[in-house]
Amino acid sequence: MSSDDLWILGIHMTKFGKHPDKDIVDLASEAALGALEDGGVTMRQMGILAAGNLLGGNHVGQMVQKQIGQTGIPVYNVANACATGATALRVACMAVKAGETDMALAVGVEKLSGAGLLAGGSRKSESPNWTPEGRYGAVAPIDGRIGTETMPGVFAQVGMEYGHRYGGTSFELFARIAEKNHAHSTLNPMAAYQKRFTLEEIMNDVMISYPNTRPMCSANCDGAAAAVVVSGAKLATLPLEQRRRAVKIAASVLTTDPWEEGCQVIPNVNTLTRNAATQAYEAAGIGPGDLDLVELHDCFATAELVHYDNLMLCETGGAVDFFESGASWRDGGTPVNVSGGLESKGHPIAATGIANIWEIATHLRGEAGDRQIEGARVGLAHVIGLGSACGVHILERSAA
Amino acid sequence: MTTQIPLVDYLVLGDKPHLVANECTSCGARFFDRRNACAGCGGRDFIKAAVQTEGEVRAFTIVSFAAPGIPVPFVAAVVDCEGTSVRANLVNVTPDPEHVTLGMKVRLATYPMGTDEAGTEAVGFGFEPLP
Ligand SMILES: [Zn+2]
Numbered sequence: 386m387s388s389d390d391l392w393i394l395g396i397h398m399t400k401f402g403k404h405p406d407k408d409i410v411d412l413a414s415e416a417a418l419g420a421l422e423d424g425g426v427t428m429r430q431m432g433i434l435a436a437g438n439l440l441g442g443n444h445v446g447q448m449v450q451k452q453i454g455q456t457g458i459p460v461y462n463v464a465n466a467c468a469t470g471a472t473a474l475r476v477a478c479m480a481v482k483a484g485e486t487d488m489a490l491a492v493g494v495e496k497l498s499g500a501g502l503l504a505g506g507s508r509k510s511e512s513p514n515w516t517p518e519g520r521y522g523a524v525a526p527i528d529g530r531i532g533t534e535t536m537p538g539v540f541a542q543v544g545m546e547y548g549h550r551y552g553g554t555s556f557e558l559f560a561r562i563a564e565k566n567h568a569h570s571t572l573n574p575m576a577a578y579q580k581r582f583t584l585e586e587i588m589n590d591v592m593i594s595y596p597n598t599r600p601m602c603s604a605n606c607d608g609a610a611a612a613v614v615v616s617g618a619k620l621a622t623l624p625l626e627q628r629r630r631a632v633k634i635a636a637s638v639l640t641t642d643p644w645e646e647g648c649q650v651i652p653n654v655n656t657l658t659r660n661a662a663t664q665a666y667e668a669a670g671i672g673p674g675d676l677d678l679v680e681l682h683d684c685f686a687t688a689e690l691v692h693y694d695n696l697m698l699c700e701t702g703g704a705v706d707f708f709e710s711g712a713s714w715r716d717g718g719t720p721v722n723v724s725g726g727l728e729s730k731g732h733p734i735a736a737t738g739i740a741n742i743w744e745i746a747t748h749l750r751g752e753a754g755d756r757q758i759e760g761a762r763v764g765l766a767h768v769i770g771l772g773s774a775c776g777v778h779i780l781e782r783s784a785a
Numbered sequence: 786m787t788t789q790i791p792l793v794d795y796l797v798l799g800d801k802p803h804l805v806a807n808e809c810t811s812c813g814a815r816f817f818d819r820r821n822a823c824a825g826c827g828g829r830d831f832i833k834a835a836v837q838t839e840g841e842v843r844a845f846t847i848v849s850f851a852a853p854g855i856p857v858p859f860v861a862a863v864v865d866c867e868g869t870s871v872r873a874n875l876v877n878v879t880p881d882p883e884h885v886t887l888g889m890k891v892r893l894a895t896y897p898m899g900t901d902e903a904g905t906e907a908v909g910f911g912f913e914p915l916p
Pocket residue numbers: 809810811812813814823824825826827828
């Protein structure tokens with residue numbers, strides 16, 4: 386191992402689902418302690434802590450420290466929408482890369498069970514007199530009058546736009562993507578939901594925002610995930626058993642959306658993902674054909690389709706054919722979301738960007754049980770936070 | 786005559802209602818919100834540019850589930866008005882996938898939103914199918 390490599394030494398994810406008896410500090414502490422134990426290290430060895438949580442406060446890092454170890458190290462509380470977890474991990478990577486520490490801890494946590502529709506209705510009240518307000522000089526709330534601010538609606542349009550550009554999409558096609566992810570989740574005991582749906586059940590469920598029905602939307606749930614990042618130089622000094630289970634971070638990339646026509650009218654989730662993937666493949670020295678599995682940000686079934694293309698798992702414009710070929714099922718050429726994805730495993734927002742790293746790492750270690758992708762050596766984890774931010778990490782199995 | 790006020794400041798009322806964008810004088814990027822500078826090139830100077838009132842539907846969704854108080858279902862869309870993307874609802878069309886299609890040709894339409902205590906009528910906009 387090269388001394389300036391970055392490695393995951395320990396990683397942990399809580400079960401996703403309903404945790405009515407645990408608060409965000411309980412969940413984040415469980416994940417952090419689990420990651421430390423998994424790596425065979427302690428809080429005293431961590432040089433920094435990067436922590437993310439969107440809905441429960443803005444200093445979750447210190448709240449976790451007060452439960453598991455107030456060692457006085459710097460805490461970076463980060464927020465980047467659904468890319469918050471990946472951003473925390475990226476901060477840990479940067480701290481190690483910069484030589485500030487040789488070990489860093491990243492944690493992401495969210496309590497989301499029972500939350501309804503996310504976003505939308507950003508301006509609540511109607512004024513008795515029409516008075517222009519805000520950056521559009523609007524005299525009334527615009528959500529619902531000028532398009533939609535809801536996530537299911539925004540991402541529905543993302544998928545429909547792909548269909549307009551390249552053809553081949555349909556309500557049924559998008560529903561079949563959800564069918565795949567729900568089927569995958571039946572093998573994942575960590576998932577919030579493990580129910581297999583028929584295509585008819587998915588298409589006949591409650592319509593949220595056409596073409597996304599309820600099982601085609603990410604599942605709100607509680608959960609946390611944490612990872613210990615270690616430098617290659619430090620890892621080389623650790624015992625063989627730790628080196629063997631360590632997972633190499635071959636690429637850690639974060640991008641935002643560059644300006645393009647229309648990107649402030651509807652978020653462009655494509656270019657920043659493609660940019661992140663391009664940088665990640667280059668850094669890792671691999672191509673999409675080398676990936677044994679991918680966890681990508683299927684916040685909605687309509688989103689998964691476009692990311693096949695954005696991550697270059699298929700030819701440009703070929704996402705429909707790629708899916709139709711069966712490539713993204715767990716027995717296909719490039720298994721995608723064998724965890725069940727956000728639609729079934731669940732999407733506790735700030736935890737997601739580390740939980741998908743845990744999923745990949747668990748396969749690379751050969752510890753994924755019934756859902757193990759046999760012989761997995763290389764995997765990619767992707768998240769998108771609207772606004773926008775994209776995290777892509779490529780992980781490789783240890784040769785030790 | 787009733788005084789009118791547009792739903793947003795980029796909707797111009799009158800005989801020929803249309804949308805107007807803030808267009809960067811250096812790179813031509815168009816924006817609908819109040820600007821501090823250009824996100825494309827960093828330019829600081831903008832002119833008002835009229836946006837074509839006809840276009841085609843590049844993406845849409847039929848929203849059945851929205852924040853409280855918003856009538857559903859409605860069609861939210863992105864309309865390509867000769868190279869300028871516009872966010873809007875589709876109006877004067879049945880909100881189902883049989884009547885709304887990708888690539889359909891549409892044009893700007895305005896509608897009254899109601900009158901406030903001072904007697905001012907607000908006017909909203911959407912895009913309707915071309916006949
Ligand atoms: Zn410009």
